[in-house]
Amino acid sequence: MPASPYRGSWRLAGRFWPTVRDDPADAEAISHKLSVRAGLVRQLAAGLYTVTPIGLRVIQRVEAIIREEMDRIGAQELLMPVMHPAEIWEATGRYGLSEQFRLEDRSGRKMVLGMTHEEIITWHAARELRSYRDLPQSWYQIQTKLRDEPRPKSGMLRVREFTMKDSYSFDADEEGLERSYQAHSEAYARIFDRAGLTWYRVESDVGMMGGSGAHEYMAPSSAGEDVVARTADGSYAANVELAVSKAVDPDFGEAPSAPEPFDTPGIGSIDELARFTGQHPATLAKSVVVVAESGPVLAMVRGEHQVHEKKLAHVIGPHRAAHAEEIRQWFGADPGSLGPVGVDPGTVRIVADLTLERGHYVTGANRDGVHLRGVVLGRDFQAEAVDIRTVLPGEQAPGGGGALELVPVIEIGNIFKLGTKYSDPLGARYLDEAGTERTIIMGSYGIGPARVAMAAIEQGHDDDGIIWPAGIAPFDVHIVLIGDHDSPQAEYATALWSELSDLGLQVLLDDRPGLRPGEKFVEADLLGCPLRVTVGKRTLPDGPLEVQARATREKTELPLEGAAEAIAGLWRGIAGG
RNA sequence: CGGGACGUGGCGCAGCUUGGUAGCGCACCUGCUUUGGGAGCAGGGGGUCGCGGGUUCAAAUCCCGCCGUCCCGACCA
Numbered sequence: 001m002p003a004s005p006y007r008g009s010w011r012l013a014g015r016f017w018p019t020v021r022d023d024p025a026d027a028e029a030i031s032h033k034l035s036v037r038a039g040l041v042r043q044l045a046a047g048l049y050t051v052t053p054i055g056l057r058v059i060q061r062v063e064a065i066i067r068e069e070m071d072r073i074g075a076q077e078l079l080m081p082v083m084h085p086a087e088i089w090e091a092t093g094r095y096g097l098s099e100q101f102r103l104e105d106r107s108g109r110k111m112v113l114g115m116t117h118e119e120i121i122t123w124h125a126a127r128e129l130r131s132y133r134d135l136p137q138s139w140y141q142i143q144t145k146l147r148d149e150p151r152p153k154s155g156m157l158r159v160r161e162f163t164m165k166d167s168y169s170f171d172a173d174e175e176g177l178e179r180s181y182q183a184h185s186e187a188y189a190r191i192f193d194r195a196g197l198t199w200y201r202v203e204s205d206v207g208m209m210g211g212s213g214a215h216e217y218m219a220p221s222s223a224g225e226d227v228v229a230r231t232a233d234g235s236y237a238a239n240v241e242l243a244v245s246k247a248v249d250p251d252f253g254e255a256p257s258a259p260e261p262f263d264t265p266g267i268g269s270i271d272e273l274a275r276f277t278g279q280h281p282a283t284l285a286k287s288v289v290v291v292a293e294s295g296p297v298l299a300m301v302r303g304e305h306q307v308h309e310k311k312l313a314h315v316i317g318p319h320r321a322a323h324a325e326e327i328r329q330w331f332g333a334d335p336g337s338l339g340p341v342g343v344d345p346g347t348v349r350i351v352a353d354l355t356l357e358r359g360h361y362v363t364g365a366n367r368d369g370v371h372l373r374g375v376v377l378g379r380d381f382q383a384e385a386v387d388i389r390t391v392l393p394g395e396q397a398p399g400g401g402g403a404l405e406l407v408p409v410i411e412i413g414n415i416f417k418l419g420t421k422y423s424d425p426l427g428a429r430y431l432d433e434a435g436t437e438r439t440i441i442m443g444s445y446g447i448g449p450a451r452v453a454m455a456a457i458e459q460g461h462d463d464d465g466i467i468w469p470a471g472i473a474p475f476d477v478h479i480v481l482i483g484d485h486d487s488p489q490a491e492y493a494t495a496l497w498s499e500l501s502d503l504g505l506q507v508l509l510d511d512r513p514g515l516r517p518g519e520k521f522v523e524a525d526l527l528g529c530p531l532r533v534t535v536g537k538r539t540l541p542d543g544p545l546e547v548q549a550r551a552t553r554e555k556t557e558l559p560l561e562g563a564a565e566a567i568a569g570l571w572r573g574i575a576g577g
Numbered sequence: 578c579g580g581g582a583c584g585u586g587g588c589g590c591a592g593c594u595u596g597g598u599a600g601c602g603c604a605c606c607u608g609c610u611u612u613g614g615g616a617g618c619a620g621g622g623g624g625u626c627g628c629g630g631g632u633u634c635a636a637a638u639c640c641c642g643c644c645g646u647c648c649c650g651a652c653c654a
Contacts, residue, residue, distance in 0.1 A: 021603065021615070022589050026647045046646065099653075116654070150578075150652055158653090166654095204654085214654085225653085309651090414654055446654065482613060518614035525614090536613055546613090 008506035009497065010475070013513065017054050018042070019523055029223035031457040032155025034466050038526045047152025047160035051450075054527070057474040059163075062195060062449040063142055065471065066165045069191045073183040075138035075167050080120050082144050086110035088119045092425050099147045113146040118422045118444055121168045125440060126428035132172050135430060135440070138180060140167030142449070154223055156450045157410060163450065169443040170423075172432065177417055177441045181213075184415050184445045188217055192412065195452050196469020198459055202228050203238040204414060205310065213417040217447075218409035219455035228409050229391050235401035241310045244387060245395035245404055247302070247355045250282040255360035256374035259341055264371045268336035270303040273371065277362060280304075285352075285361040285375065287338040289322040289330070292349070296322060296330050298340055300352040302361075305389040307353075312388045315351055331366045339363030340381040341372055352383035410455045413447040460551075466528030467551050470575035475508040477567060478529040480520045482536035485513060493535040496545075499564035505571060525550070530574045533567060549574060 019039040027033040035041045040055030051059060067077065086102070089095035089112055096102075101113035114120065121139060129135065142165045149160050156162075169180035185201070192199040197219050204216040216239060218228050229243035230236060238244075267273050274281045281303030288299045288307050297316050299307050313319065324334070330348055331338050340350050340363060360376045377383060393406045423429070423440040432438050453472065460467040470476070477500055483489030490511065497509040508529065510520050517536070524532050534546045544557035547567060551574070558566045 020588060025589065026583085028648070043646090118654095147653085151648095151650095153647080164654095206654090216654085411654085416654070444654085480613090514612095516612060516614085516616065518612090518616080521614045523615085534613070538613070 009501040010508050011494075011497070012508060012510045015054075016052065018052065019526060027155060029154040029157060029454075029458070030461055031157065031221075031223060031454040034457050034461055034526075035155055035454065038466055038528070041156060043155075047149055047158070049156055049159060054474050058453045058468070058472055059449050061472045061474075062452045063163075063165070065191055065194045066142070066447060066449065069187040069194075070138075070140050070165070070167060072190075073138065073187045075140045075187075077141060078139050079141050079143060080114075080117050080124075082114050082146065084112050084114055084120055086112050088123050088426070092119055092422055094119065099149060101146050101148050114143075115145055115147045116164075116444075116446075117141070117143070117166055118168065118418070118442075119426065122422040122426045122428050122442065125168075125170055125423070125442075126426050129170060129428065129430055129440060131430055132432050135170055135172045136176050136180060137170040138167055138183075139170075140165060140445075154225075156454050157223060158225065159450075162448060165447040165449065167445045169445070170428070171441045171443075172430065172438065173441060177419075177443055180443050181415060181417055184443070185215070188413055188415065188445075188447070191447065192217060192219075192452070194471045195456060196460070196471050197412070197452065197455055199412065200228055200230060200234070200237050200409065202230070203242060205239060205241045206416065215415050216411055217413035217415075219412050219452075219459065220407050221410050221455055221458035222408055223454075223458050224408040224410040226409050226411055228407050229393075229397075229404045230407065231397045231401035231404060233401055236397035236399050236404070240390055240406065241308065243391045243404070244398055245391040246398065247305070247389075247392075247395055248282070249355075249358055250280045252283060252359035255376055259372040259375045259380050261365050261367075261370050261372050263369060264337070265369045267369070267371070273362065274303065277373075279362065283359065283361060285339070285356060285363045287340065287364055289327050289335070289338065290316075290319040291322050291326065292316040292319040295349065296326065296347065297349045297351060298338070298343060299388055300340060300350070300356055300363075300383065301389045302353065302355050304392065305353065305355070307388055308390040311386075311390075312351070315384070315386050315388060316349070333364065333366045333368050337364040337366065337368050337370060339366055339372060339375065340383060341375055342366060343381070345382065350381065350383040351386055351388060352377055353389045354385050354387050355389065356383075357385050410451060410458065411448075412451045412455055413445075415445045416443060418442040418444055461528070464522070465526035468528045468530065470530045470571070473529050474527065475529045476505040476571050476575075477507045477531045477533060478524050478527065479507060479509045479533045479535060480517070480524055481509060481511050482517045482520070482534065485511065488540050489535050489537065492540060496533070496535065496564060500567060503564060503568045505568060531567065531571055 017039045020037050023033045024036045039052055041049045041051050043049055086095050103111050145164045146161050152158050152160055171177045200218045201215050202218055204214045206214050227240045229238055229240050267276050270281055270284055270286055273284050284303035286301050286303055290297050301307050356377050360374045362371050362373045363375045365372045394403050397404050420439045423442050428440040429437050456469055457466050479493055481493040497507050500507045528550050530550055532548045539545050543560040545563045547556045
């Protein structure tokens, strides 16, 4: 049994720590490769992972930071079931979502596995909170969520079962919600700073949560699935799903008094059209046909832009791409020669990006191999002018903060102003001072601890392994013992381990017998604790003791006298005091 | 859900085209030597080749179906 007299410190001999030499064959993301190689996680099935004892240390350190910061803003921890009666989800119209795991109990009662807990916490709030005197409240939990993801991927980054810190605020009015939202915003900043991440707070889409305002917390990483548009100074930052920008207008020149048809044989794409006409793509309009529930929609953006599906969906609702035959039927031409002029507004709804309100454009003529030039919105066709395009890097941010860059990010947390989306259908109401019944105003706030850990790996690694931020490393100090159990080095290393632990550090002592020094060094690099101390024959009897910082590889030689204090000092330097 | 790839000792892979004794590296076990950056020698254990069906005298290999996993896209608090 490995002795561990100090909370948080480990002797390694006899512990389960399954490292591997090779990258797993099916891993792509760096955090996926390294989390498996460093023995932090093991896969059970697609999107299902077991966390090993040493991996759990990292997760628990993230969770400890979260608990401290949530408690600091007065949030209270509780714990709700993962399995819920379906009726509660039916009440908010969220029963039957495609990602929801559904089942029946033995008596045939419909149940669901929780993908989140808005419904459940609101159900409780509706029963327990009655008076303005009961408000405000902030409740949180760190609990398992289950989502039947269409495509689990990238190791622990996108999984079907994971733990989430989710909190919920209950306020009497909008001002109260604003305070709760602000408190969470400040707590989140401290949490992600303490976890050692580079992160952005960005405006986000309210999505399926509904509500009136939302921000996402994003860690930049090439493994990220979301994209943020931001200025270099950070004054503007938004998920591309809703990012806006000032497009650069080309020199349109004079518009002809009416659209002029011209032949464009065999031209099917904007690139080809730009080459054929010698005009800048920004003077060409792209026409995309989709089918919404109400019928066909022609969506138009400038040639250099892309239609953003989510933005479009905000305007026209759920939709799909149109089939070739449908397009023929509605427009009398094939994709490549489509345009808005002459289209019957009774059959086809036309939505045009805001950029098209300026200038005149080349569009398809709805005759194969023919385009029109000089097409003007408002004069030659009517359309709803709306924002449906994706911003491009280099375009100017709306606030004057400069040019936008597009960066891939991992979503590590989010905060939502829910308003009454859940409290209303679930009947969470209270009586105000005047005795009037009012609906409770809610917010919800999430963080994925495992994503925080994986983002830290994405942002901190080199060819040899992980470089943990001091705040969430599995250990503060990793002692590599070179020598047998009964050697003087072992005796010294064990004493040093105790001494460092007494100083409040979490220390890993690699006292595994029979391993070669090289293997221990390689695995220490893989694991990536901030400081590595080597105790070998060179150390004794007179020193020096070698300490290496994982991040910089900087080596420090310490005299044996006062070594533990000196190491603690080095650690404080790395951890930021 | 569309497209693509892969499934062979614990891990990483070869063998499949052209059917005929299941192989390599690492890991593992034993012994000796070694011990400050994934050791050397010798010996050894471990695989119904994802599952089911078919073709054949004979299937890891050919055919059909299914399952699993990964990647791209769609999707996605």
